[in-house]
Amino acid sequence: MxxxxxxxxxGSALHRLSGTIRARYETPIAFQVGGRILGRDIDAGQRVMAGQLLFSLDPRDLNEAVNIAKAQLATTEAALATARSELKRQKKLVADNLISEFELERFELAKRSAASQRNAAKAGLEQARITRSYAELQAKHSGILMEVSGEPGQVVSVGQTVAVLAQNGKRDVELFLPDSRQPPRSGVAKLNDGSSVDLELREIAGAADPASRTWRARYRITSIKDDLPLGSIVQVQLTSEDTExxxxxxxxxxxxxxxxxxxxxxxxxxxxxxxxxxxxxxxxxxxxxxxxxxxxxxxxxxxxxxxxxxxxxxxxxx
Incomplete structure (x- = not known):
């Protein structure tokens, strides 16, 4: 038998597939400085607004860096004041013909060097203050937190992802297509409420998944559908225009x-x-x-x- x-x-195997609603932009969130997480103000699945506090680090080391920068600035400002006073005194000596113009140039150079060091210390203090502000991690955009991995007490490094934010706005449909052919350029998705939206291919993975031998593709939803629930499953019918x-x-x-x-x-x-x-x-x-x-x-x-x-x-x- x-x-x-x-x-x-x-293309018949591609006509009907299940897809997942995804945000157009899914942003990994990370601190710009390393340290120990002191507080976590959000949970996965929570909606957040731009500027809302998400995490905070223990600021003690960063505060100490600001104090050190302040001390360095005070030292260089004192040195600059001394250099200015000495230059003023030397100019009087030149006027009385007690020293030469050549000797005066040495004090002018010392004053310029002290001014440069003061400016560098001032910039260092400003940078230390900016770095201290990084201890509070705020949402750059409004959206939904898809993942939250950071926990209070955890020590994180610079750039280590602690959450993933799905930004409000445009939505895509993510599909995994067989590797036997190129993905169609367009299609239609049927939503859970029974309505349909047109799709256009936005991006395709550079290589097929070696395990499943499928290509990850994202189709943009051409109509305005910003309120579609993320992660929901939709039925997709693709149009194979180039099928022989x-x-x-x-x-x-x-x-x-x-x-x-x-x-x-x-x-x-x-x-x-x-x-x-x-x-x-x-x-x-x-x-x-x-x-x-x-x-x-x-x-x-x-x-x-x-x-x-x-x-x-x-x-x-x-």
């Missing part, structure tokens, strides 16, 4: 590549008969072929390497 299956037209009308899809197990080239097997009057085919592309589970066979023709799906022309077989449809 052999199992048979119906030949499909190319005579290209067919068969299971990999239906291909027989012995002897005289690739072929598939039909059952005619209870006997197996081969039909030559041209292979267009191979996927993880299916093959795209060209053959002189109409769509929906039933062919033997498994065990074709055991068949010979005219062999008597009994069929079991799938």
């Amino acid at each position: 052999v199992r048979t299956t119906a030949i499909q037209t190319d 009308q005579d290209t067919l899809v068969v299971p990999l197990g239906a291909l027989d590549e012995r002897d005289n080239g690739p072929r598939v097997w039909r059952v005619i009057d209870g006997h197996a008969q081969p039909v030559s085919v041209q292979i267009i592309g191979l996927g993880a589970e299916q093959a795209r072929i060209k053959a002189d066979l109409p769509p929906d023709t039933r062919i033997i799906a498994l065990g074709t390497h055991l068949l010979v022309p005219g062999m008597a077989v009994r069929t079991h449809d799938q």
